[in-house]
Amino acid sequence: MEQTLEAPRASAAAAVQPKKRQRRPRSAKLMAGLIIAGAIALFGILGPLFLGDPNAISNDTLAAPGNGMLLGTTQTGQDVLAQLAHATRGSLTIGVLVGAMAIVASAFFGIVGAYIGGWTDETFSLITNVMLVIPGLPLVIVISSYVPDKGLLLIAGVLALTSWAGGARVLRAVTLSLRNRDYVAASRVSGEKTWRILMVEILPNLMPILASQMVFAVIFAILGEAGLAFIGLGASGTWTWGSMLFYAQNGLALRLGAWWWFVPPGLLIAVFGAALSLINFSIDEIINPKLRDQTLAARKRWNTPRTKKLTVPGTEKTSS
Amino acid sequence: MSTLEFHNVVKEYRLRGGWHGRTLKAVKDVSFAIESGKTVALVGQSGSGKSTIAKLLMQLERPTSGQILFDGVPVQNRGAGLRQYRRDVQMVFQDPFASLNPFHTVGHHLARPLKLHGKAKTAEETDVAVAELLTRVRLDPEMAAKHPHEMSGGQRQRVAIARALAPQPRILVADEPVSMLDVSIRLGVLNLLADLQRAENLGVLYITHDLATARHFSDEILVMYQGEIVEAGPSDEVILNPQHPYTQLLAEAAPNPEKRLAL
Numbered sequence: 001m002e003q004t005l006e007a008p009r010a011s012a013a014a015a016v017q018p019k020k021r022q023r024r025p026r027s028a029k030l031m032a033g034l035i036i037a038g039a040i041a042l043f044g045i046l047g048p049l050f051l052g053d054p055n056a057i058s059n060d061t062l063a064a065p066g067n068g069m070l071l072g073t074t075q076t077g078q079d080v081l082a083q084l085a086h087a088t089r090g091s092l093t094i095g096v097l098v099g100a101m102a103i104v105a106s107a108f109f110g111i112v113g114a115y116i117g118g119w120t121d122e123t124f125s126l127i128t129n130v131m132l133v134i135p136g137l138p139l140v141i142v143i144s145s146y147v148p149d150k151g152l153l154l155i156a157g158v159l160a161l162t163s164w165a166g167g168a169r170v171l172r173a174v175t176l177s178l179r180n181r182d183y184v185a186a187s188r189v190s191g192e193k194t195w196r197i198l199m200v201e202i203l204p205n206l207m208p209i210l211a212s213q214m215v216f217a218v219i220f221a222i223l224g225e226a227g228l229a230f231i232g233l234g235a236s237g238t239w240t241w242g243s244m245l246f247y248a249q250n251g252l253a254l255r256l257g258a259w260w261w262f263v264p265p266g267l268l269i270a271v272f273g274a275a276l277s278l279i280n281f282s283i284d285e286i287i288n289p290k291l292r293d294q295t296l297a298a299r300k301r302w303n304t305p306r307t308k309k310l311t312v313p314g315t316e317k318t319s320s
Numbered sequence: 321m322s323t324l325e326f327h328n329v330v331k332e333y334r335l336r337g338g339w340h341g342r343t344l345k346a347v348k349d350v351s352f353a354i355e356s357g358k359t360v361a362l363v364g365q366s367g368s369g370k371s372t373i374a375k376l377l378m379q380l381e382r383p384t385s386g387q388i389l390f391d392g393v394p395v396q397n398r399g400a401g402l403r404q405y406r407r408d409v410q411m412v413f414q415d416p417f418a419s420l421n422p423f424h425t426v427g428h429h430l431a432r433p434l435k436l437h438g439k440a441k442t443a444e445e446t447d448v449a450v451a452e453l454l455t456r457v458r459l460d461p462e463m464a465a466k467h468p469h470e471m472s473g474g475q476r477q478r479v480a481i482a483r484a485l486a487p488q489p490r491i492l493v494a495d496e497p498v499s500m501l502d503v504s505i506r507l508g509v510l511n512l513l514a515d516l517q518r519a520e521n522l523g524v525l526y527i528t529h530d531l532a533t534a535r536h537f538s539d540e541i542l543v544m545y546q547g548e549i550v551e552a553g554p555s556d557e558v559i560l561n562p563q564h565p566y567t568q569l570l571a572e573a574a575p576n577p578e579k580r581l582a583l
């Protein structure tokens with residue numbers, strides 16, 4: 001597994017030789033995703049330290065970018081760039097919190113149930129399936145509209161609650177297959193305890209799947225929170241991309257043509273989501289070599305028509 | 321001197337699907353004994369229930385009925401009793417590509433049973449014991465740092481053998497230990513097993529479907545057919561004078577130098 005994780009950029013020749021499959025250029029996606037997501041995260045972490053108070057009001061209202069304000073100001077003269085930095089921090093915090101909570105829940109319900117089996121598995125499966133059929137966003141809306149004082153943690157909790165079940169099902173299926181591997185039986189024969197087999201022998205082999213689900217949960221959380229905040233149900237007193245959009249909408253930014261107010265948060269949501277998706281694709285390809293081969297085949301198909309167009313006229317001339 | 325006995329052991333698998341909960345009798349009323357210093361071969365075609373017997377023996381599955389005795393005492397399937405049993409009875413699995421965890425190093429695979437059974441305590445003790453185990457299966461002690469995918473099938477199976485030897489067992493089950501290996505290295509691994517058996521005075525249950533190696537390496541042969549032991553006895557007798565039609569068929573199909581001489 002490490003091998004595949006490490007196997008980085010490779011020469012074009014490697015793609016031709018079927019034997020050296022593992023050393024194909026595959027990290028381009030991963031690198032692009034990591035760099036973009038990393039840059040945005042860095043902005044969220046460091047930005048608020050250097051930029052001013054996002055709530056500070058000034059007389060310079062609805063100013064276009066420039067004049068010392070890199071991204072202009074809002075209707076009440078607040079610095080959009082400062083807001084964006086704080087919103088990035090807020091959205092990422094939600095994402096990380098939800099990702100962590102969802103992954104713990106799906107690991108618990110998926111892996112433990114499948115490994116122990118019997119009634120535990122039946123019960124955990126039932127809970128998972130019930131959570132799976134409850135439509136997520138509507139439930140989130142219902143819960144968060146009932147709670148008057150919504151903190152960041154509550155929103156994160158609600159989002160996590162509705163997002164772990166899918167992952168748990170996948171983990172259950174994979175664990176069911178892993179627990180029947182010979183090396184698990186061999187560990188039992190060695191006298192290893194159940195929980196230790198789970199943590200030391202099985203869990204590491206689930207790492208890529210867990211990573212991919214974590215990334216997915218983060219995307220879901222950020223989008224979900226943005227949706228909630230946009231309809232005014234977000235965490236109160238916290239800047240997020242969604243709440244920025246909410247205020248922009250309230251301040252009629254669109255009608256007033258104040259694009260610098262709503263484009264940056266919208267763009268960051270889209271770009272960050274895309275970056276995480278890129279990371280997820282490459283993790284998926286690590287887990288599932290078949291997918292990788294499909295990508296390669298698609299790339300080949302993409303290339304062949306062009307080469308044909310180039311060669312066919314030439315061969316026609318020589319043959320006729 | 322240790323003995324392991326099966327007394328009228330039956331194993332039924334409940335098959336999924338179908339309203340009536342159909343069952344499959346993988347092992348039917350099997351009795352036999354293994355003792356220190358002797359190798360018993362369990363021969364039979366694919367699906368005859370050989371691996372099921374190994375799993376029952378290792379307490380990975382529970383018998384539907386019947387008894388498994390170690391030194392005359394019923395084997396406990398939990399707690400300290402089971403742990404003690406696992407110190408005394410160990411197993412080498414069939415597929416060395418599946419029985420080693422791809423995530424862990426060779427050192428991990430050997431250190432765990434050493435620690436679990438109190439054969440090594442400190443880190444230095446463990447390193448020394450791991451190196452010693454690797455030497456005993458004729459591998460370079462440097463291999464401890466390697467991952468399974470960096471090794472050949474034969475090397476992996478040697479690691480699996482070393483792991484089974486780590487708790488210093490009295491009885492060793494080897495479930496088709498060479499069937500997944502290249503023909504050219506099979507004999508080397510079997511000879512290693514035979515040498516270790518002699519050196520440790522182990523009782524070995526050698527599961528195979530190859531009559532020739534069964535005869536060469538074991539004192540006794542049990543012939544299994546559709547879940548039953550249809551013939552048992554000293555190796556030469558079973559092969560030279562097979563009674564059951566299935567054994568006769570097997571013996572005829574197997575290359576047999578003495579028969580060829582007689583012809």
Ligand SMILES: Nc1ncnc2c1ncn2[C@@H]1O[C@H](COP(=O)(O)OP(=O)(O)OP(=O)(O)O)[C@@H](O)[C@H]1O
Pocket residue numbers: 333334335344346364365366367368369370371372373529
């Ligand atoms: N967990 C299980 N559930 C249901 N049936 C099983 C299970 N394990 C084994 N069986 C069945 O029990 C029978 C005996 O299987 P077993 O693995 O013991 O055969 P074997 O002699 O080891 O074969 P091989 O030489 O191919 O390894 C087979 O018909 C198999 O399908």
Ligand SMILES: [Mg+2]
Pocket residue numbers: 370371372414495496
């Ligand atoms: Mg078998």
